[in-house]
Amino acid sequence: MTNNILEIHNLSKDYGDFVLDRVSFSLPRGVIMGLIGENGAGKSTTINCILNEIQKDSGGILIFGKDHISDEIEIKSKLGVVFDENHFPDIFTPMEIGKYMSGIYPGWEWVAYRQFLEKFELPKDKKIKDFSKGMKVKLAFAVALSHKAELLILDEATSGLDPIIRDDVLDMLIDFVQDESHSVLVSSHIISDLEKVADYITFLHKGKVIFGHEKNDLVDNYGIVSCGAAIFDTLNKTETIAYRKEDYQYKVLVKNRDKAAKNYPKAIVSPATIEEIMLFYVKGEMQ
Numbered sequence: 001m002t003n004n005i006l007e008i009h010n011l012s013k014d015y016g017d018f019v020l021d022r023v024s025f026s027l028p029r030g031v032i033m034g035l036i037g038e039n040g041a042g043k044s045t046t047i048n049c050i051l052n053e054i055q056k057d058s059g060g061i062l063i064f065g066k067d068h069i070s071d072e073i074e075i076k077s078k079l080g081v082v083f084d085e086n087h088f089p090d091i092f093t094p095m096e097i098g099k100y101m102s103g104i105y106p107g108w109e110w111v112a113y114r115q116f117l118e119k120f121e122l123p124k125d126k127k128i129k130d131f132s133k134g135m136k137v138k139l140a141f142a143v144a145l146s147h148k149a150e151l152l153i154l155d156e157a158t159s160g161l162d163p164i165i166r167d168d169v170l171d172m173l174i175d176f177v178q179d180e181s182h183s184v185l186v187s188s189h190i191i192s193d194l195e196k197v198a199d200y201i202t203f204l205h206k207g208k209v210i211f212g213h214e215k216n217d218l219v220d221n222y223g224i225v226s227c228g229a230a231i232f233d234t235l236n237k238t239e240t241i242a243y244r245k246e247d248y249q250y251k252v253l254v255k256n257r258d259k260a261a262k263n264y265p266k267a268i269v270s271p272a273t274i275e276e277i278m279l280f281y282v283k284g285e286m287q
């Protein structure tokens with residue numbers, strides 16, 4: 001049996017002016033995967049196809065080894081989902097939402113839910129219409145984490161949270177995958193958050209997967225070579241990914257910064273952040 005909690009094969013969706021183009025990736029159990037990409041790269045389209053909120057054109061999606069459409073009801077009972085906008089009925093209070101959710105989810109845990117409401121300082125009897133945006137997101141996390149979900153899918157969910165709660169939520173995600181059977185797929189523009197929690201990074205650009213890598217491989221090995229034209233011309237092109245020309249120098253993204261530092265001792269070689277790697281792929285020139 002596969003250890004993947006989510007498998008996507010050649011997922012495609014054509015909107016005319018935008019095409020999600022044969023997106024494939026797998027999310028193993030026990031892993032947090034960050035889905036990154038510029039505005040309009042196709043992150044939400046991918047997530048909405050996974051959740052069957054929009055109809056894919058083609059491709060296969062398996063969640064818990066089951067087809068995401070034919071086994072949708074069973075799958076959704078083990079899925080926790082948080083978006084940047086969450087649409088709980090406004091007239092309800094958190095306690096009423098809890099009652100409603102306990103009827104939907106067989107694994108609903110009242111104790112955990114009450115603890116989350118307390119931790120997030122959410123008034124249990126206040127109507128949601130009077131909640132701030134961040135409070136609504138916190139409530140969505142409380143629900144998502146209180147029904148024994150095995151897979152959490154978060155679409156820009158943390159961006160409306162203040163840094164302290166965001167940090168708490170990130171710690172909770174790390175806890176969530178500790179038992180090696182739970183996983184998280186999280187799309188975010190806050191790359192530093194993903195740098196903190198993600199085990200794996202999948203990068204979407206213009207509807208295509210540009211790369212999928214272990215985060216540690218990216219932060220431990222990738223680097224930026226800063227050099228003048230003379231050294232730039234001697235760089236081994238098989239070891240470089242992309243470059244950007246600045247006023248007086250070239251900046252070159254390389255997969256192995258230690259090797260580059262050894263081979264080009266006169267160049268300055270520095271580590272690359274995930275944000276910088278993304279910028280090189282999107283704005284850099286390929287050699």
Ligand SMILES: Nc1ncnc2c1ncn2[C@@H]1O[C@H](COP(=O)(O)OP(=O)(O)OP(=O)(O)O)[C@@H](O)[C@H]1O
Binds near residue numbers: 042044046
């Ligand atoms: N219902 C729709 N009809 C037509 N085009 C759509 C629809 N939904 C999304 N798109 C288009 O699909 C493209 C990808 O959008 P998507 O929301 O998936 O990107 P994203 O990576 O999540 O971006 P962001 O970071 O801005 O949220 C965009 O060009 C968008 O206009």
